[in-house]
Amino acid sequence: MAEFTTYTPDTASDASKPLLEKSQKSFGFVPNLHGVMAESPELLEAYQTVAQLFGRTDLSETERQIIAMTNNRLNGCKYCMAGHTSIMQAAKVPEDVIAALRDGTSIDDPKLEALRVFAEKMNLSRGWPEESDVEAFLAAGYTRKTMLEVVLGTAFKVLSNYTNHIAETPVDDAFAKNAWEPEEETVS
Template identity: 70%
Template sequence: MSDFTVHTIESAGESKPMLEKSQKTYGFVPNLHAVMAESPALLAAYRSVADIFDTKTDLSPTERQIIAMTNNRLNGCTYCMAAHTSIMQGLKVPQDVIESLRDGTPIADPKLEALRVFSEQVNQKRGWVDDSDINALLSAGYTKQTVLDVIVGTAFKVLSNYTNHIADTPLDKQFAKNEWNADAQPAT
């Protein structure tokens, strides 16, 4: 595999202002952002889609994390599984929800489980979901907007998951306690 640079603020060139913002926001520059800095377009796209997903959807923080984590797990992204586990802990997402998302097992809350299952279907079927998939989500109390917002969350995760696969992004020490390995997970 090709070696990708984990940029510093000083080496980031055109991406420097974005890494400075990461430093200010998180107190450190996540290695994902540092790797993405190689392509200012990718880093800007990732940050833009993340902001849109966080501020333009009607989804709660927990619901957004369900979409993100479902994609992370299905895409086998060890970096994002650890990072989003840490994020969920900071958001005070219930531990049973975190464990279900890490393991790919049903969430006890039926509405949240419907969102997890639909997110899984969108990922696995590459968007070619059936009417029954959509109806199950709508019957759980979600809307057609939610159907489309799941696509936003899926696109957000494609940007980061694929970057991490290609660049083999090293896990930040801040996320190490939540390391995840796809091979160690229960079969679904």
């Protein structure tokens, strides 16, 4: 793979510097992902903007993390699995939900499980779910708007997962306790 620099506010371009300062303020440190993305200020700005928009949806923190983690796992992203596990722990997402998302197993709550399954179907079908998938999702109490929010969350994770794949972004010390390795079938 190509080697990527992990920029800091001190080493970044003039265009990326304020974006990394925003990351520093939000997280208390500059995540390595953001430092790598700073190579392209447009990518880093897009990532931060999509993250902000995804955070404004009607979905709860747990629901947003279900979409993110399902994509992280299916895309085999070690960095994001560790990072989002830490985010979920800080947000007090129930431990059984976190474990299910890390393992790719069912969530006990039927509505949350329907969201996990739909996010998985969207990822695996590349946005072509079966009519029965849509019907099951709507029957669980979600809406057409929620379907589009799954698309938004999936796009958010493509930006970070694919960046981490090509850059082999090192997991931050803050996330290291939640290291994760993909099963072979999730990565090709």
